[in-house]
Structures are given as C-alpha cells and as structure tokens.
Amino acid sequence: MTDxxxxxxxxxxxxxxxxSGPTSVRSVGGFVSAVREIFGQKELLDLLIRRELKSRYxxxxxxxxxxxxxxxxxxxxxxxxxxxVLGAARGVxxxxxxxxxxxxxxxxxxxxxxxxTSSIITNAGLIKKVYLxxxxxxxxxxxxxxxxxxxxMGILLxxxxxxxxxxxxxxxxxxxxxxxxxxxxGTALALLLSAxxxxxxxxxxxxxVAILLFFWASPIVYSWSFVVNATVQRxxxxxxELYLLNPISISMIAFDRGIWKAGSEQRVIxxxxxxxxxxPEHMDIRLVITAIVGLVFVVIAQRIxxxxxxxxxxxx
Amino acid sequence: MSSPxxxxxxxxxxxxxxxxxxxxxxxxxLKERVVNFGRSNKHKDDFWALRDVSLEISAGSTVGLVGAxxxxxxxxxxxxxxxxxxxxGIVQRRGRLAALLELGAGFHPDLTGRENVFLxxxxxxxxxxxxxxxxxSIVEFSEIGDFIDTQVxxxxxxxxxxxxxxxAVHVDPDLLLVxxxxxxxxxxxxxxxxxxxxEFQKEGRTIVFVSHSSAQIEDLxxxxxxxxxxxxxxxxxxxxxxxxxxESFGR
Ligand SMILES: Nc1ncnc2c1ncn2[C@@H]1O[C@H](COP(=O)(O)OP(=O)(O)OP(=O)(O)O)[C@@H](O)[C@H]1O
Ligand SMILES: [Mg+2]
Numbered sequence: 369m370t371d372x373x374x375x376x377x378x379x380x381x382x383x384x385x386x387x388s389g390p391t392s393v394r395s396v397g398g399f400v401s402a403v404r405e406i407f408g409q410k411e412l413l414d415l416l417i418r419r420e421l422k423s424r425y426x427x428x429x430x431x432x433x434x435x436x437x438x439x440x441x442x443x444x445x446x447x448x449x450x451x452x453v454l455g456a457a458r459g460v461x462x463x464x465x466x467x468x469x470x471x472x473x474x475x476x477x478x479x480x481x482x483x484x485t486s487s488i489i490t491n492a493g494l495i496k497k498v499y500l501x502x503x504x505x506x507x508x509x510x511x512x513x514x515x516x517x518x519x520x521m522g523i524l525l526x527x528x529x530x531x532x533x534x535x536x537x538x539x540x541x542x543x544x545x546x547x548x549x550x551x552x553x554g555t556a557l558a559l560l561l562s563a564x565x566x567x568x569x570x571x572x573x574x575x576x577v578a579i580l581l582f583f584w585a586s587p588i589v590y591s592w593s594f595v596v597n598a599t600v601q602r603x604x605x606x607x608x609e610l611y612l613l614n615p616i617s618i619s620m621i622a623f624d625r626g627i628w629k630a631g632s633e634q635r636v637i638x639x640x641x642x643x644x645x646x647x648p649e650h651m652d653i654r655l656v657i658t659a660i661v662g663l664v665f666v667v668i669a670q671r672i673x674x675x676x677x678x679x680x681x682x683x684x
Numbered sequence: 685m686s687s688p689x690x691x692x693x694x695x696x697x698x699x700x701x702x703x704x705x706x707x708x709x710x711x712x713x714l715k716e717r718v719v720n721f722g723r724s725n726k727h728k729d730d731f732w733a734l735r736d737v738s739l740e741i742s743a744g745s746t747v748g749l750v751g752a753x754x755x756x757x758x759x760x761x762x763x764x765x766x767x768x769x770x771x772x773g774i775v776q777r778r779g780r781l782a783a784l785l786e787l788g789a790g791f792h793p794d795l796t797g798r799e800n801v802f803l804x805x806x807x808x809x810x811x812x813x814x815x816x817x818x819x820x821s822i823v824e825f826s827e828i829g830d831f832i833d834t835q836v837x838x839x840x841x842x843x844x845x846x847x848x849x850x851x852a853v854h855v856d857p858d859l860l861l862v863x864x865x866x867x868x869x870x871x872x873x874x875x876x877x878x879x880x881x882x883e884f885q886k887e888g889r890t891i892v893f894v895s896h897s898s899a900q901i902e903d904l905x906x907x908x909x910x911x912x913x914x915x916x917x918x919x920x921x922x923x924x925x926x927x928x929x930x931e932s933f934g935r
Contacts, residue, residue, distance in 0.1 A: 370886055372886075372887045372888060373744055373888025375888075376743065376744075376858065376887065376888040376889070377743045380694045380743050384778065386766075386776065386778060387775065388763075388766045388770075388774070388777075411806045411812065412806040412807060415803055419799070422795075491792070493793060494791075495767075496767070496785075497767070498767065498804075499765055499766035499783075500807055678768070679768065681762060681767045681768045
C-alpha cells in the first residue's frame, strides 16, 4: 500500500458513518437536522438561485426586462380597467400605488408557489443523479422569487417617493412582517406541493387554477374597506373573519397598511369623502398568530417532504 | 478472527439487508386514478429490485458489480449513493462520494459546461475557490475545449460523459461509483479513464464499478459481486465471479 493510501485509510477510519434508510415522519429532530443540512449547502443554494434566474430568460434578448414588463402590464390592465373603467379608483385613493403594492406582494406569493411546485420536476436531471438535501430546490424557487420581488419592491418605493406618498411612519414595519408571513406560507406550500407533484402531476395544474382563484380572495384590486362594507354592514361579519383567516389576506392588508399611505388617511376624490381604511382589530395579534401557525405548517410540510423524497429519484 | 487490522482497511460502505421494492403504477394522472380507484391494487405491479443485499466494502478495494440486465446493479449503486432510499435495511457510508450513474452526472441541461462544473463542485461539497483550482485540469482532462462554454444540452453523449468523469475524478473522492458510463467514450478516452482509475486504486480510493465488459472487470477489480434478480448470489474473487455471472444468465 502506498503512503497516500494508508493516510486515506487512517482518515476514513476516524470519520463517522452517514446512514440512509427509511425516514420517519414524526421526529421533529429530523426537521432540525434537515435545516442544518441545508445550511451546510448555502453555496449550492446560492448557485441554484442564480441558475433559476439565469435560465428563466436565458434565450430571450430582453432578458431581465421581462420580469418587469409583466407586473407593469398587469398594473396597467388593473389600473385602466378595474380602476378607471369599472370605477374602483373612485373609492380607493392613490389607486395605482395600492394596486401595484398588491400585485407586488401577490407576485411574490404566486411565484413561490408555482415555481416551487414544479421545482422538483424541473430539476429531475440533478435529483436522479446526485444526493442532495432536496428541500434545496423549492427553496431555490423561494430565493429567485425573492429576487424578483426585491426589484419590484424597489420600484414601488421609488414610485411612492416620486408621487410624494412615501409612507414615513411606524406602520412601515408592517411591510417586512407581511413579507415574512408570505414567505413562510409560500415556503410551506412549495415544499408540500413540490413533493406531491412528483407523484401526481395534476398538482401543478391545480395550483395554477387555485392561484387564479385566490387572487380574488385577497384585497389586491379592491380594498379592505370594500370587504368590510360587503360583510359587516350586511350582518355577516363572520364572513369578514373568515376572509382574515387567509394568511395572504391578512398579510396583504398589513402590507397595504405599511406602504399605502393614503389608506390610513381621509381623502377626497371627486368631491366624495373617502374615510381611512377600517383596518382590522387586533391586527398585530392576528399577524403574530398567523406567523406562528405558518411556522408549524412549515415543519409539517418539511416532514411530509422528507417522507416523500425517498422515492423522488425513481418516480420522476 | 483473521480479519485485517481495522486501521489499515476501514469499511467505507456497509449495506445491511437492503431491499428495494418498486411499485409500478400505470396510472399517473388524477383522472386515471379516480377511474381506477376501486381496482387500484390491480393497477399496481410491484417487484423487488433488491432483496436482502448485504455488503461491506473496505477502503481501497475495487468492487465489480455485475449481473444480467435488470438484475438491480444500477439500483444498488443508487441506494449506496443515497439517491434512492431502501425500503428495508440500512446503508452506511463515509468519506466523500462521487457518482457517475447511468449516462452522466447531475448536469443541468440549460447551463453551460462551465456552470455545471461549479454546480457539481458545490454539490460535492467544494467551495467556489476549490472548484476554481480544479477547473483547468477538469477541462483539460475532458478534452472538450471551447465547448465548455456551451450549454450541455448541446453536448454529444461522449462529451457529456467526458465532462462528468473529469469532474468526478477531480474532486478528490474517497468513494467513486461508476455505472457503465465509460461505454460511450471513444477508445482513447476509455484508456485514459482506465489509467485514471488505476491511479485511484494506488491512492487507496474505493471504487464500485458496474460494467458489462468482462475484460474491464477482470482488468480492474479485485472483487466481484454478482446480482441476479435483485439478490447477491456471489461475492468473491474476480475469476470465480465472472464464472458465476455466466451461470446466472440462464436463470
Ligand atoms: N424508477 C423505477 N421504477 C420502477 N422500476 C424500476 C425503476 N428503476 C429500475 N426499475 C426496475 O428495477 C429493475 C432493476 O433495474 P436496474 O436499473 O437496477 O438494472 P441493472 O442491473 O442496472 O440493468 P442494466 O444492466 O440493464 O443496466 C429493473 O427490472 C427495472 O425495470
Ligand atoms: Mg443499469
């Protein structure tokens, strides 16, 4: 045996064994070690995020500009048709900021969920050949969605400054809270759905439809006061409560409260007095509870993911 | 016991009673599942691709894994590599692993060769700096030249394997799993790979080698494991192993 070989053997003898076998779903310890494993692969995560961003527009000549054209087109559509033609802007001050804020946060959520759902399938080439903590793929989708979100958030802030509506108040703190809640729920769903999608490809299409549907279940193109009018004043306040149980709705309201200055003020549009938005009661507590429930959901989703990922390589 | 002193040849892979069952569902979509709901068991075929395989591989050895088509060789390699989980049994492993499984490494088709080198480096646990150090010799070994900046989806299968092999042997693995990938390389490249594998043997690295070429097995391996219908029916010397392989074909 050569010296090099002996040296290697000696080193190997000191290493602990890593073992793989059937995983148990119930151990929370499994969650902790999975998190640790993923943190050990930060470099890889970083690379995968960049890959996702790069390959998305790789063969297009406008490249990243496309990631701006889409939301701006949506803004235009909602601003013109919902705002002006259907008249929603008459009840919502600074409608453009309001809609763009909604679209920005919604864009983050829907991108995390849709890209996350298909993330395992799109990375089949890697999954079939190498061992990795597979959570990394949905997480890379979260990362690239966050990157796009950051750009749009930048535009949003610039717009508020340009229009003289920069929301300089403590309410601005609602913005990061809302974003964090959206990330929590988006991540949980991305983990869960990406794993299910391997076994049942219909999940992907189901998600697309659900995203279309849920767009209208959050105050994005209509304001929270509209919901209050439609429920409380008709004696169906439980419906409003139900609405707030949707984590994205409550985050959306918090986001608006933070970034959309006009929402917290009384404004006059075309002679009509628009009162400040009737922000929900106990909003802070609601947000805290929503976040905690979301974290539990993440742990559960990861455990299910861990259980299902054992057979990924053979199913895709 | 007359086993060699543990510090000279530590065990690198230990598989105990590993079984793997595949369930083949013929219905993937929701519609088909709903339609076949009541009869879903009829629509499942399952069989054991691996049955109670136990195996210990000690550092520095080169194990040839042989068997007829469909006997479970690739499945066993994937289980050892942690890419699929066994249904029962446990696989323990230590040291850095590089795997070349069935046509190619884990490449991302949309990325260029260069980007894939860094991706694979990161997967194998190298930092960006370390990969940068190895980069030039990887490209040189693979001989793919300027194609390194082409997306790998435009590579020929030989080029693909060249790059994959070059990466796998440059990341300083302790354990190398090779599944038939060399067959698509041209002759000079196969020679080069063989030479590299011999060098690896001298450096005390462990190699598990799947091949249908008895000549290559005889040439490289010091131990042969024969699989037949998911069971390890032989484990021992190369010559006897190849004999057992020939006998197993009839079954
Ligand atoms: N993902 C999968 N789903 C279902 N069955 C599978 C899957 N992968 C492999 N099998 C089955 O398991 C058995 C063993 O396959 P495996 O690929 O391990 O054979 P092999 O020994 O590598 O054969 P070959 O010499 O042709 O490469 C085969 O019958 C194959 O059909
Ligand atoms: Mg095979």
